[in-house]
Amino acid sequence: MTESLRDKVLSSIKNGKVRMRPRWHFILKTALAISGGIILTLALLYLVSFIFFVLRVNGVWFVPVFGFYGVRTFFVSLPWLLIITSLIFILILETLVRHYSFAYRQPLLYSILGILILVIIGGFVVAQAPFHKKLMIRAQENRLPVTGPFYREFGMHRFRDIHPGIIASTTDDGFILRTRHGEMLTIMMASETRLPFGYNFIEGDGVVVFGERDDDSVKARGIVEVTNEMYHTPFLKRGNPPMMRPSFPPF
Amino acid sequence: MDIIHDYYAMTDEEIAGLVQQGDTETFGILVERYGDKLTRYARKFLANREDIEDLVQEVFMKAYTNIQSFTTSRKFSPWLYRIAHNEFINAIKKKRWEPLPFFDPDTLFPHPLSQDVADRGLMKREVKELVEQHLNKLDAKYREPLVLYYLEGLDYTEISEVLQLPVSTVGVRLKRGKEMMKKYITETL
Numbered sequence: 337m338t339e340s341l342r343d344k345v346l347s348s349i350k351n352g353k354v355r356m357r358p359r360w361h362f363i364l365k366t367a368l369a370i371s372g373g374i375i376l377t378l379a380l381l382y383l384v385s386f387i388f389f390v391l392r393v394n395g396v397w398f399v400p401v402f403g404f405y406g407v408r409t410f411f412v413s414l415p416w417l418l419i420i421t422s423l424i425f426i427l428i429l430e431t432l433v434r435h436y437s438f439a440y441r442q443p444l445l446y447s448i449l450g451i452l453i454l455v456i457i458g459g460f461v462v463a464q465a466p467f468h469k470k471l472m473i474r475a476q477e478n479r480l481p482v483t484g485p486f487y488r489e490f491g492m493h494r495f496r497d498i499h500p501g502i503i504a505s506t507t508d509d510g511f512i513l514r515t516r517h518g519e520m521l522t523i524m525m526a527s528e529t530r531l532p533f534g535y536n537f538i539e540g541d542g543v544v545v546f547g548e549r550d551d552d553s554v555k556a557r558g559i560v561e562v563t564n565e566m567y568h569t570p571f572l573k574r575g576n577p578p579m580m581r582p583s584f585p586p587f
Numbered sequence: 588m589d590i591i592h593d594y595y596a597m598t599d600e601e602i603a604g605l606v607q608q609g610d611t612e613t614f615g616i617l618v619e620r621y622g623d624k625l626t627r628y629a630r631k632f633l634a635n636r637e638d639i640e641d642l643v644q645e646v647f648m649k650a651y652t653n654i655q656s657f658t659t660s661r662k663f664s665p666w667l668y669r670i671a672h673n674e675f676i677n678a679i680k681k682k683r684w685e686p687l688p689f690f691d692p693d694t695l696f697p698h699p700l701s702q703d704v705a706d707r708g709l710m711k712r713e714v715k716e717l718v719e720q721h722l723n724k725l726d727a728k729y730r731e732p733l734v735l736y737y738l739e740g741l742d743y744t745e746i747s748e749v750l751q752l753p754v755s756t757v758g759v760r761l762k763r764g765k766e767m768m769k770k771y772i773t774e775t776l
Contacts, residue, residue, distance in 0.1 A: 341647070342618040342619055345615070345618050346611070349614065354648045380767060433686070440747070442753055444753075
């Protein structure tokens with residue numbers, strides 16, 4: 337049996353029915369797989385860092401400090417479309433690396449967790465760099481042709497109960513907030529307004545106000561000061577000169 | 588100076604290296620060494636198929652076509668068995684004999700790895716006999732690692748390379764396969 341099998345295989349090779357693929361074919365295939373993996377990883381890093389970035393510029397990142405309602409609003413306001421897209425990318429990357437021994441020798445859970453940790457840490461680090469901020473400013477100035485709408489849609493999203501902006505002026509019971517869309521909102525504070533990091537706001541400070549909007553006023557459930565330069569976009573910089581810092585809270 | 592090779596004293600990896608360099612005829616030695624083994628593997632894996640000889644021939648042709656992708660510093664047998672595994676899986680899919688799960692929860696979580704030295708010696712010979720007798724009653728999922736371990740003599744790491752599964756999952760499948768066989772044997776007694 338083995339001899340006849342040997343003869344059949346060798347005759348197929350000799351008559352050219354079976355041809356050996358050249359080494360460069362496999363080198364090219366490996367190079368393409370590695371390039372695909374790198375491109376996919378970079379795309380994932382971009383997407384995850386963009387998620388962190390939009391959460392910060394939209395103020396969603398800060399609302400969990402306002403207790404149960406804050407946590408609920410945080411989950412409702414997450415950019416689920418981007419998160420689901422990222423998860424699909426992770427599954428594709430996992431499928432790609434699963435053919436390599438470093439991945440398949442470990443339980444699936446380990447390699448998925450490895451990819452998740454890598455992209456979350458990497459995405460968080462990239463989100464801290466000025467990369468997205470610069471692109472966002474270009475998008476706002478309509479100087480970003482391809483990804484501009486992407487930045488404007490996700491980065492300038494309006495929420496009913498999360499209002500990031502700059503304090504334009506203070507009032508007896510709160511302040512006037514200039515939002516990133518150039519609107520002026522009257523923020524009303526009360527004794528139950530949560531101030532997790534205290535009250536020490538002055539005109540020009542970046543804040544995130546948590547509370548439901550009613551026309552142009554918001555009864556604040558909570559306020560947190562943020563040092564996010566994105567709230568000081570070129571459009572919003574044209575404001576009044578800053579006032580003196582108040583010596584005591586207005587209630 | 589002519590180099591005279593004692594082909595039969597050479598390792599599989601050395602022979603594969605010669606084939607890569609263009610010594611086509613030496614591929615025949617690999618066919619001789621693995622022809623019977625792959626035929627037995629196919630018979631156990633695919634049960635009563637008539638086209639086993641054609642499938643095994645196809646495995647060797649694919650091995651020759653892709654021989655340049657083989658790294659000679661690694662072991663040849665798991666590489667060849669991997670090609671055979673893929674070929675046999677494709678054959679099953681074509682005929683739709685057995686359902687093949689897309690996702691296996693056994694591969695998701697880590698499992699404590701039982702040492703394969705536990706089955707050495709007399710116990711391994713006994714289990715081998717049982718495997719040969721009762722193999723057809725098992726799912727392909729458990730049948731294949733049992734065949735590779737008890738009949739083909741591959742170790743856990745080599746089976747993990749053939750099936751592209753975590754080593755711990757190979758251990759789990761072998762353990763469950765043996766337990767299932769024990770159950771069948773007890774029921775028939």
